[in-house]
Amino acid sequence: MALYVQKYGGTSVGSIERIEAVADKVKSFHDAGHQIVVAVSAMSGETNRLIGLAKGISENPTPREMDVLVSTGEQVTIALLAMALQKRGVDARSFTGWQVGIKTDSSYMKARIEDIDTSAMRKQLDGGGVVIVAGFQGIDDDNNITTLGRGGSDTTGVALAAALGADECQIYTDVDGVYTTDPRVVPAARRMDKVTFEEMLEMASLGSKVLQIRSVEFAGKYKVPLRVLSSFKEGNGTLITMEEMSSVENPVISGIAFNRDEAKLTLKGVPDVPGVASRILVPISDANIEVDMIVQNVSEDGTTDFTFTVNRSDYQKALKILNSLATELNAREATGTDDICKVSMVGVGMRSHAGVASKMFKVLADENINILAITTSEIKISVVIAEKYLELAVRALHTAFGLDAEEQAE
Template identity: 70%
Template structure:
């Protein structure tokens, strides 16, 4: 008998018909002999509805009370799904995060899981029940309800898989796996059978929205196998696991892209120790996250400094940078909120040269100018003009032949 944790997102439980369909799926698994824990999100659109209600009353709701409000969305889903399961003759038991109990820190609206008491779940499983747990929520040591932030149900599911020592964490969503890139941009994009945690972390951080980054980090830390599956059609999905010898290792596994960024440059900054801190310190103090950072080699006693931020923070960051330029005696500040970032990701990059040159040559052939470049061991990212995004993604997907299945696959797979 295998214990599996299955997570269903908002679109998967978005209507009563979908909840009934999920109940059918869970009951079929149970009757096959598996033990099941289901983690569910609020019904599609419910969290946004609750947020809107709160903001109609107050533009800045108290974070504690906001968590109390938002946690009710998942409570509705767990009750409805448990009722649907029991209608089919299988006993079920629903739990909120505080009932399990999923203990978190006290950072309301963005809490982190610290510990899970799995005793009640184990007791229910031994009695043949399907356990249904509310994702996205927990409680701090004082009993205050907390929420984990957007996409937090993924993290709940992974944490429960680790705490229960379950065989696999299956994330059901509206796509049937992780693709080489967004099929809406490249129709020839191919579903990947397998990815490493490292690759998925890079893809998620660079714009792929299939999984929450914190969930993948948690899975990697606790060695939890993750599988992304479709709620609406059958298939093997994509397995995300540790890198193992013999695993298929294409040069590039996927291409991620992001149009939610903006670029800022401060020109002619005095080239002296501490200049980076004096530029980025005020930005950080304003709670603005910075992504790519490029500093040119100094000349004539000055240097140029470029970084990217989320597009929502662009105007605020630009204002801060202009103030810093005045203080530092910089020559000029420039901003551009019409950029896009394209990234190629793959563990095969570790052992193969020429990835960067292929990427740069491909973009040059399409007349696409590269503005900034950032690299890591398994990733190369470039910033280009936003209008060339789709052309660039399609060209790179073709250049690396990602539409083709890897030619080298271990016989053990």
């Protein structure tokens, strides 16, 4: 008998029929003798409907009242799922964030969980019942309703699993696991049976949207085994694990992530004096623009080229700032482009294999793909290339690094 925390997202509970299907799935685990705690999101579309109501009243509604408003979405789902389980003869009981004692800080709309009181859940579990918890929400020390920010139901699931010492936190979603890359780009992409937390974190930060990055961090910190599965298909999904994998299991490269949502800016011929990087990046960050990659080449003739990437939606704003900086810093020129993308190879096995980078660059060169910038970490190599080469690059790398499925998945 195991204790599982299962999290079902908005599309998994997006209609009465889907809530019934989730109830079937929960019941089958319960019938098998497991203790089940379910965390659910709002029915898909509901959160946006509620935000639409708020925007009808105010462009800038207060965060406290936004949280009072949007937290109703998950409360609807817990009641409906409890009813569906009760109809199946399962003793199920719903709990809102405050009822289950999910204590957070007071940062409305992006609160962090500080503590969970497990006594009410334990009582229900010990009585043989299923616990259903509203994801995404909690309360602060003054009994104000808070929410964890969008996608926060994953975090709720992981936090519940950590607090209860669950055997596994199962994240049910509309994909059946974590793939070596996006199957829509590479039909030969393979579902991974296992992936390490570090790899998953890199994949998530690179825009692979299977899991909310904070929930992966949280699971890693509290050593909660995390599994991504499909709500709609059978299968074991992908286990995200702290375990050291054997060298057989441990490929050099686990997956290839990519992100189209990037723009690249360069300040050319900027005098290479101490402090110049911060003089460039502080005004950017003051304008609330997040910087992703930063590349600075070695200095020649006392000047350097300083390159960084930002979210594509911030491109025009960043370029304007860079133009005025060019004058101010006596640089040669500010340039940029937003028809680029980032392709990243991720794998813990990379640590012990020096040749990964050179092999990656050769594969791209063989396809006549010019590399515009490079950054590396312990378990990741990212390159910026022209966006038009994205599919070609990802497919070539996927094949070259032996990630293609033996038989193409149907």
